[in-house]
Amino acid sequence: AQKITQTQPGMFVQEKEAVTLDCTYDTSDQSYGLFWYKQPSSGEMIFLIYQGSYDEQNATEGRYSLNFQKARKSANLVISASQLGDSAMYFCAILGVYDYKLSFGAGTTVTVRA
Amino acid sequence: KAGVTQTPRYLIKTRGQQVTLSCSPISGHRSVSWYQQTPGQGLQFLFEYFSETQRNKGNFPGRFSGRQFSNSRSEMNVSTLELGDSALYLCASSLESAGGSYNEQFFGPGTRLTVL
Numbered sequence: 051a052q053k054i055t056q057t058q059p060g061m062f063v064q065e066k067e068a069v070t071l072d073c074t075y076d077t078s079d080q081s082y083g084l085f086w087y088k089q090p091s092s093g094e095m096i097f098l099i100y101q102g103s104y105d106e107q108n109a110t111e112g113r114y115s116l117n118f119q120k121a122r123k124s125a126n127l128v129i130s131a132s133q134l135g136d137s138a139m140y141f142c143a144i145l146g147v148y149d150y151k152l153s154f155g156a157g158t159t160v161t162v163r164a
Numbered sequence: 165k166a167g168v169t170q171t172p173r174y175l176i177k178t179r180g181q182q183v184t185l186s187c188s189p190i191s192g193h194r195s196v197s198w199y200q201q202t203p204g205q206g207l208q209f210l211f212e213y214f215s216e217t218q219r220n221k222g223n224f225p226g227r228f229s230g231r232q233f234s235n236s237r238s239e240m241n242v243s244t245l246e247l248g249d250s251a252l253y254l255c256a257s258s259l260e261s262a263g264g265s266y267n268e269q270f271f272g273p274g275t276r277l278t279v280l
Binding site: 092141152 | 256272
């Protein structure tokens with residue numbers, strides 16, 4: 051079984067600043083994938099970034115980067131140069147190879163201030 | 165390429181009724197998963213289908229069922245609705261390679277179900 055822990059219920063960030071969202075995970079699988087999704091108030095889940103457990107390089111996608119520390123079982127999301135449109139709920143999730151399902155954390159609400 | 169589509173987007177039902185939600189995956193995607201999202205329980209996995217076979221099921225009562233068709237479209241059904249079934253139901257699809265590598269799951273806009 052997999053478990054995701056997101057300890058920050060809410061965060062405020064100033065526009066143009068960077069913000070780091072914490073995510074720790076627990077799994078007994080050797081091979082797994084880690085995902086970050088953004089959910090605006092409209093409800094749709096938007097895929098942001100993916101990190102495979104065997105990937106040696108940290109994943110990056112535009113302003114999003116993933117700080118993957120496998121030994122510590124953490125996969126923190128860094129959003130650089132925050133924009134007002136980044137205000138949303140952010141979910142960290144893990145996918146096990148034999149589970150065929152995503153296990154999500156409780157999410158972190160990010161509010162970007164002008 | 166069109167994204168994942170879900171119909172209907174909004175639904176209001178009364179207790180005891182049943183409901184069917186539909187999900188059309190991204191073209192070429194063969195895996196479809198369903199999730200329930202509520203303020204109290206967060207995002208919970210319902211079931212996953214691949215090539216018309218259910219490969220995994222979450223911890224939900226038998227009132228929740230689903231199926232997948234040969235064109236990969238999927239439906240989920242909830243019978244004898246309860247107030248607690250009010251939620252956002254999200255469908256996700258992924259392109260699964262033969263090797264079972266980890267492919268991104270792309271979500272649809274969701275169906276917001278309200279049970280009165």
